[in-house]
Amino acid sequence: MNAQRTSDADETPDPCCAPERAPEGMAHAERICRERDAQFTPVRRRVLELMLESDRPIGAYALLDRLRADGLKAQPPTVYRALEFLIEQGLAHKIQMLNAYAACRRPGSRHAPHFMICTECHRVHEAVYPGIVDALDQAAKDVGFVTRKTALELAGICTSCSAKDTERGAESDK
Amino acid sequence: MNAQRTSDADETPDPCCAPERAPEGMAHAERICRERDAQFTPVRRRVLELMLESDRPIGAYALLDRLRADGLKAQPPTVYRALEFLIEQGLAHKIQMLNAYAACRRPGSRHAPHFMICTECHRVHEAVYPGIVDALDQAAKDVGFVTRKTALELAGICTSCSAKDTERGAESDK
DNA sequence: GGCATAGATGTTATAGTATATCAATTCAAT
DNA sequence: ATTGAATTGATATACTATAACATCTATGCC
Numbered sequence A, B: 001m002n003a004q005r006t007s008d009a010d011e012t013p014d015p016c017c018a019p020e021r022a023p024e025g026m027a028h029a030e031r032i033c034r035e036r037d038a039q040f041t042p043v044r045r046r047v048l049e050l051m052l053e054s055d056r057p058i059g060a061y062a063l064l065d066r067l068r069a070d071g072l073k074a075q076p077p078t079v080y081r082a083l084e085f086l087i088e089q090g091l092a093h094k095i096q097m098l099n100a101y102a103a104c105r106r107p108g109s110r111h112a113p114h115f116m117i118c119t120e121c122h123r124v125h126e127a128v129y130p131g132i133v134d135a136l137d138q139a140a141k142d143v144g145f146v147t148r149k150t151a152l153e154l155a156g157i158c159t160s161c162s163a164k165d166t167e168r169g170a171e172s173d174k
Numbered sequence C: 001g002g003c004a005t006a007g008a009t010g011t012t013a014t015a016g017t018a019t020a021t022c023a024a025t026t027c028a029a030t
Numbered sequence D: 001a002t003t004g005a006a007t008t009g010a011t012a013t014a015c016t017a018t019a020a021c022a023t024c025t026a027t028g029c030c
Helices: A019-036 A042-053 A060-069 A076-088 A130-142 A159-173 B019-036 B042-053 B060-069 B076-088 B130-142 B159-173
Strands: A092-095 A100-103 A114-118 A124-127 A146-157 B092-095 B100-103 B114-118 B124-127 B146-157
Touching: A019 A042, A042 A060, A042 A076, A042 A100, A060 A076, A060 A100, A076 A092, A076 A100, A092 A114, A114 B130, A130 A146, A130 B114, A130 B130, A130 B146, A146 A159, A146 B130, B019 B042, B042 B060, B042 B076, B042 B100, B060 B076, B060 B100, B076 B092, B076 B100, B092 B114, B130 B146, B146 B159
Parallel strands: A114 A146, B114 B146
Antiparallel strands: A092 A100, A114 A124, A146 B146, B092 B100, B114 B124
């Protein structure tokens, strides 16, 4: 008996970390930027693409390396500027606990995404759970706080990793 | 009609950032460490004290400077080790969005504190709002995620700062 | 066309945050 | 005394991020 259900993609196993969705992600970004008259320049485009293709968050300097592998003579500010832009547009997020960046896997759903970070496989599940958003709104309201940005992160062990762990545990227990 | 109420210190204006509570904080830490056979060494003690005396989070290198002002020949690892210890013991928190550290203002209440960070006065309000904890538990449970650590942070404008802002706004509007 | 403007990027340098590694010390328990 | 565990000292370095200023590019206006 769950009081709360996650909003939409609840039945599908979890498209959260699905690199093959990169094309859709790019198409969405194109549209967003066109709507807003925001310039979706080659660097920005490429940085987003790299993040979409990855199944886990990437550090700024790792992105930098890949840009350079493309032949661009990029410097740190290049990457950080692109990231800043993408984050402003809601197309990417910074994972504070990792100092790393990930493409938004919930395009469209604005506000307060939260991240479950597996410390074992380093994958990150992005969710937008209404219960949390509501509770945070209430908490902020109670003290008259006006929220501008959020960082909601859980670090721990994801399902598939804890499955693997118990397997290994069972073996070594014999 | 609030479905949720914050737990305890709801009526008091907010003891969150009250440096004068440092003695109690220290006493609590002493007790905790004694109970757990954890060594509350001079460095650890001093670092906690510095955080308790501050009404806002402090960076590791600022702590380092103050240790040195005390005459200690400390190095970065000294501070980071002390912080690691204090965080493990639940006596301090890292504010991820600021890369800064704060003494726990909710000693006793374990689990999932969340922080409201004022980007104007840089003060931080630590709260433990049951609704949020419950919602996070539920969200994690839904995907079989086992939570070990959390970072729940809201950045925005606190009550007193938004009051000041509207004053100023009213003046300059004339 | 010439020019101003705004936005984006290039470039260099540096600031800020955190950890690895190994040596020395302390202190309690055997 | 000796061992071992925990802590701290000390040196070096890695990692993350931004400041500051120059250049480029596209657009709009005269």
